[in-house]
Amino acid sequence: MELKVLGQSNSGSAAAPTESGCSKSACGSTSDQMDQLPESIREKVKNHPCYSEEAHHYYARMHVAVAPACNIQCHYCNRKYDCANESRPGVVSELLSPDQAVKKVMAVAANIPQMTVLGVAGPGDPLANPERTFETFRQLTEKAPDIKLCVSTNGLSLPEQVEELSKHNIDHVTITINCVDPEIGAKIYPWVFWQNRRIRGAKGAKILIEQQQKGLEMLIERGILVKVNSVMIPGVNDKHLVEVSKIVKSKGAFLHNVMPLIAEAEHGTFYGVMGQRGPNAKELSALQDECAGDMNMMRHCRQCRADAVGLLGEDRGAEFTLDKIEGMEIDYAAAMEKRAEVHAQIEAHRAEQAAEAAAEDANPLGDLPADLRPVLMAVATQGQGIVNQHFGHAKEFLVYEASPAGVRFIGHRKAEQYCSGDDTCGEGESTLDITIRSLEGCEAVICSKVGYSPWEKLEAAGIIPNGEYAMEPIEDAVVGVYRGMYESGALSEASGQLIA
Amino acid sequence: MALSINDACVNCWACLPLCPSDAITANLDGATHFAIDAKKCTECDGDYASPQCASICPIEGAILDAGGEALNPPGSLTGIPPELLEQAMAEIQAR
Incomplete structure (x- = not known):
């Protein structure tokens, strides 16, 4: 079956508009995000929609929900949650086996040729389900070598899994680090499961923090790119995240993504029920600006579900449920060629934009009086x-x-x-x-x-x-x-x- | 002496690989949740200081002891006072 390509008509080259396309390389993307990165890193992230603000206008990603188990509890998460209409991390509609997940990835990658990235992000922790996660990666490395693989983790099992991670085609890992102080951690993580025990409070948080930092260092040593996610929880870790940002940057993380807490009573989470509020847009932006002095900041995160499909900001997961995939006839080899073609078109388009932008005045508003308000x-x-x-x-x-x-x-x-x-x-x-x-x-x-x-x-x-x-x-x-x-x-x- | 899992279970798989007695099964006989084989379960006696399934389970009330008591009673894992949770859920129902 042939699905419509991303909001455009059925034209074969819909992915790369040529007539009235973007005239700038990065349509207003933050200069503090990518420009400071070394060329080797920019090359690795340039077509990753989650890591490059500019790339997210063109390329699609998907998550497969193969990792249900978790080894910690976060106060913003409710493990009972399963909903088709919610869009936030930790929520999925159907759990997949590795075989089912691979089938789904192949179907999506055939129908959405802009797809470049497959991530495992839950609904639990990918590294608390190492067999399921790595089996998925192993099969995909073989069947769709052009798809980048990435993984998002709370970090508790990271040190023991780094070796295995580095064996797969994974050059990006995201660690969620909300604090470096166990006392603050105790207000975010009620418990962790560590060495066959449930460990509560600051003692558990301290173990988690140590493992996260150790895992971060080990990944950097092996040349794997690390992005750090942090959830901004007003009154709990908001001020503290500036310090977190400094520390993770000094250790070599290349991008920091500060996200707003999502907390509603109906989610049944600790923060939701206890009335903990999330930050407003102004508070979030102010903290991101404060961290930006030390770090490349990511501002285009959509906090997507653990089974999201498509461009960031859209979710086409409902088009690719297991029963729908069953009915699809797919020529995998042709699909991979089609992807290469579409990606080449996108890259040609982006190169054109970059060249035009370089030729033009760097700041199109530079001629206006400098004291005008933003x-x-x-x-x-x-x-x-x-x-x-x-x-x-x-x-x-x-x-x-x-x-x-x-x-x-x-x-x-x-x-x-x-x-x-x-x-x-x-x-x-x-x-x-x-x-x-x-x-x-x-x-x-x-x-x-x-x-x-x-x-x-x-x-x-x-x-x-x-x-x-x-x-x-x-x-x-x-x-x-x-x-x-x-x-x-x-x-x-x-x-x-x-x-x- | 054996533990059991009730229908509060959300099938997260966390307990299954931890069981030293291989007593946990997924969706046995069409069940909608995980189950413990009472003949195999030792409550981890001799293997671990605490029963492994109950030590990683994220769901309050899902794992019961031989007497039917929850090993993780309401409020013990999330930290949400049970009466507050009930109140919040009642308010949402009433909307």
Whole structure:
């Protein structure tokens, strides 16, 4: 079966738009993310959507849920959780055996040729299920050698598994490190299972921290790239994460991803039930900026499920359930050739953009007065670095900051989809309100199209809707809107909506 | 003397490889959760200081002793006071 390619029509080269593509190499990607990396690392991560902000506009990933067991408990996790409609780590719909997982990966990689990466991230801890995890990797190394393999772990079993990890085609490992202080750890991890005992409180947290740090050092020694994930928990580890960032950088981690705590009572987690709040967008952004002084920061993480499929920000898992895969007829060799073709098109497109960007003025807003205030703008896109999504269809918005210093990517905001139809958006006003609230701090929203009713509501909320840049590069659109605001005098007015 | 697993089990596989007596099976006879073979279970006596399945199980109330008592009673693993959890769940039900 032939599935539609990522939001485009059925054209064979849909992956690499040539007519009206992005005119910049990295559409507003943060200069602090990739530019400081040595060439050897950039080469390894350039087509990994989770590690490269620019790559995530083009390439897809998937997670397979082969690792159900866990060896620690985190206060943001509930092991009973299994839901089709939730998107957050630790949640899956169906557990797979290694054989089933390999079958699923092959089916997805044949139908989504932009796929470059397969990760095992749970729903428990991949390294607490070493047989299942490594059997999956072993088969895939053989059957789909072009797919990069990666693994995400809490780190407890990492030191004992590093040797095995280095035998597979894995050049990226993510460790979740929320603290380096056992007293803080005791507020995040109620227990760990270590050497045949359940060990509670600070004593257990201390073991976990030691293993994480030891594992990090061992991976770096072997030349395996390490990204560190941290969950920002206000009042628990928020200030502490600046220290964590310094330490992991000094040991050689190449990227730090500070993510907001997700906690709702209905998730049944400790933090959810106890009323621990997550950070707001402004607090998260401030902490990421503070850590950025010492570290390459990742700001495009979508905190996806342990069985997510597709581009970051989308999940096509429902198209690839086990029973649906059964019915697919796939020519694996042809699929791998098709992937190589599509990846080559994407790379050619990216090289073109990079060349154009190099030829152009480095900062498209450099001619404006330096004291203009920065403005946050939300952009609706479904990939390829262009403005190509209807406001009402957006599941998330990418947030960019424009200022005379240039355009930089800040992060994303999740939105409620209030419109499932094509043109009319008559219903679901309350979800529209939620979406507008999620855009707090943004002064403009740029999308391919906005309906009449949301247009009015956005304006009333102090957010200027803009549909004039459909199919244009994100950075050009952000630059254009900022210039428009400057020319109309909007930037000299005292605004109640300063940077968020 | 044997432990048992009830239907609170979420099939996470954590206990299975730890059992020194090979007493745990997945989905035995079409069961929807893991089970312990009472004839094989020794409660880890002589092998470990504490029963391994109950020491790694993340689900409160899923593993019972021979008398039917939960080895990990409500609140003991998550740290959530049981009455708070009940209250939160009741509020969500009422929405």
